[in-house]
Amino acid sequence: MARIVQKFGGTSVGSVERIIRVADRVIAEADAGHEVIVVVSAMGKTTDQLVTLANELTVSPSAREMDMLLSTGEQVTTSLLAMALQNRGMSAASITGWQAGIQTESVPGNARIVNIDTTRLEQLLASGTIAIVAGFQGISQEQDITTLGRGGSDTTAVALAAALHADRCDIYTDVPGVFTTDPRVVKDARKLQRISYDEMLELAHLGAGVLHPRAVEFAKNYQIPLTVRSSMTFEEGTRIEEEVKMENRSVVRGIAFEDQITRMTLFRMPRKEKNLSAVFSTLARHRINVDIIIQSVTSENSSNLSFSVKDSDVEEASRILEQEQERLHFEKMEAESGLAKVSIVGSGMISNPGVAAEMFDKLAQEDIDIKMVSTSEIKVSTVIEKQHMQKATQALHNCFQLGEEMPVEGVPVTHT
Numbered sequence: 001m002a003r004i005v006q007k008f009g010g011t012s013v014g015s016v017e018r019i020i021r022v023a024d025r026v027i028a029e030a031d032a033g034h035e036v037i038v039v040v041s042a043m044g045k046t047t048d049q050l051v052t053l054a055n056e057l058t059v060s061p062s063a064r065e066m067d068m069l070l071s072t073g074e075q076v077t078t079s080l081l082a083m084a085l086q087n088r089g090m091s092a093a094s095i096t097g098w099q100a101g102i103q104t105e106s107v108p109g110n111a112r113i114v115n116i117d118t119t120r121l122e123q124l125l126a127s128g129t130i131a132i133v134a135g136f137q138g139i140s141q142e143q144d145i146t147t148l149g150r151g152g153s154d155t156t157a158v159a160l161a162a163a164l165h166a167d168r169c170d171i172y173t174d175v176p177g178v179f180t181t182d183p184r185v186v187k188d189a190r191k192l193q194r195i196s197y198d199e200m201l202e203l204a205h206l207g208a209g210v211l212h213p214r215a216v217e218f219a220k221n222y223q224i225p226l227t228v229r230s231s232m233t234f235e236e237g238t239r240i241e242e243e244v245k246m247e248n249r250s251v252v253r254g255i256a257f258e259d260q261i262t263r264m265t266l267f268r269m270p271r272k273e274k275n276l277s278a279v280f281s282t283l284a285r286h287r288i289n290v291d292i293i294i295q296s297v298t299s300e301n302s303s304n305l306s307f308s309v310k311d312s313d314v315e316e317a318s319r320i321l322e323q324e325q326e327r328l329h330f331e332k333m334e335a336e337s338g339l340a341k342v343s344i345v346g347s348g349m350i351s352n353p354g355v356a357a358e359m360f361d362k363l364a365q366e367d368i369d370i371k372m373v374s375t376s377e378i379k380v381s382t383v384i385e386k387q388h389m390q391k392a393t394q395a396l397h398n399c400f401q402l403g404e405e406m407p408v409e410g411v412p413v414t415h416t
């Protein structure tokens with residue numbers, strides 16, 4: 001007997017018919033003798049619709065009330081799925097995040113899980129009941145309902161798998177797995193059989209929407225075998241696991257992209273030791289997330305400082321920095337919007353020099369101007385104009401032969 005966490009996303013539970021199909025999947029595991037914990041998202045586009053409702057009422061709804069509102073979506077699904085299972089003679093019970101003991105920080109809208117008290121869940125499992133937990137929600141120390149950030153039901157599932165020492169966590173979604181890049185953009189994008197936790201973490205952070213980044217973080221930290229698969233078909237999904245278990249090592253595993261990026265530049269700022277920290281601590285205090293940072297020295301005592309932020313943060317960032325202009329002594333500030341970030345990710349980069357060069361070369365051939373670059377051991381990100389985002393992704397997908405299967409390390413299969 002194994003203990004399994006199954007998570008079903010919004011599309012998979014988008015109608016009563018689909019909830020009945022989901023019940024089949026749950027029963028299949030239970031009938032095989034496994035203990036099953038199910039985590040569900042809100043039905044279809046429910047969360048978006050709830051956001052729209054709030055925005056019709058006010059431009060600045062209170063964060064606490066937003067959490068209260070958005071958390072209702074998942075609860076609808078839990079009870080309907082419990083009914084579907086009970087109809088089939090199964091013992092099942094729906095529970096909210098707080099009933100499941102999911103304690104979070106007091107950060108409305110984007111709370112992290114700090115602890116899970118599994119007493120209630122263990123009792124349900126011990127009594128042979130299938131527990132159906134509302135994803136995306138928890139409770140703060142102040143006993144307020146919190147949500148974990150959009151897409152957070154994945155994180156609920158993996159965190160529960162960790163806390164309950166589950167044998168595996170299966171994420172059922174509307175795509176058959178993790179792809180080399182978004183198949184809506186690149187036609188020959190290929191489903192990966194396997195990907196490492198680290199690669200998946202980079203891709204999730206860099207804009208691949210298939211998994212919530214914090215879910216991957218949990219899976220890695222607690223070594224939870226994680227699978228992403230379709231709830232509509234029975235094909236095998238993608239396994240996310242530790243690098244050592246993977247034989248097929250291509251240099252680049254996947255390409256992620258995201259738009260709505262702005263590059264802000266502060267011109268001719270005096271090169272004083274405290275200046276850099278002053279800029280970024282000011283932005284951090286206002287919870288503005290800065291991504292890529294480039295400082296270029298223009299003369300012995302002056303430099304230009306560029307950094308990228310999300311479009312939605314530009315107004316606030318400009319306002320704050322203008323207020324600080326006197327203290328920071330920069331001459332001029334500029335914001336260039338309409339940008340996108342395209343990133344290549346792969347653990348094989350660690351041992352293969354020249355990957356970044358190949359990427360830049362390819363983009364140059366396509367006449368795409370690279371505005372910013374950032375790298376880690378296993379990724380290279382470039383900021384380019386948004387209008388070139390798709391072309392760049394397709395070109396890099398071809399360049400690194402991601403459409404082809406790689407059974408042997410780094411060598412594409414040749415079909416004769």
Ligand code: ASP
Binds near residue numbers: 136149152
């Ligand atoms: N329902 C939430 C959302 O749409 C959480 C989730 O589905 O993971 O973001």
Ligand code: MG
Binds near residue numbers: 009151209
């Ligand atoms: Mg999701």
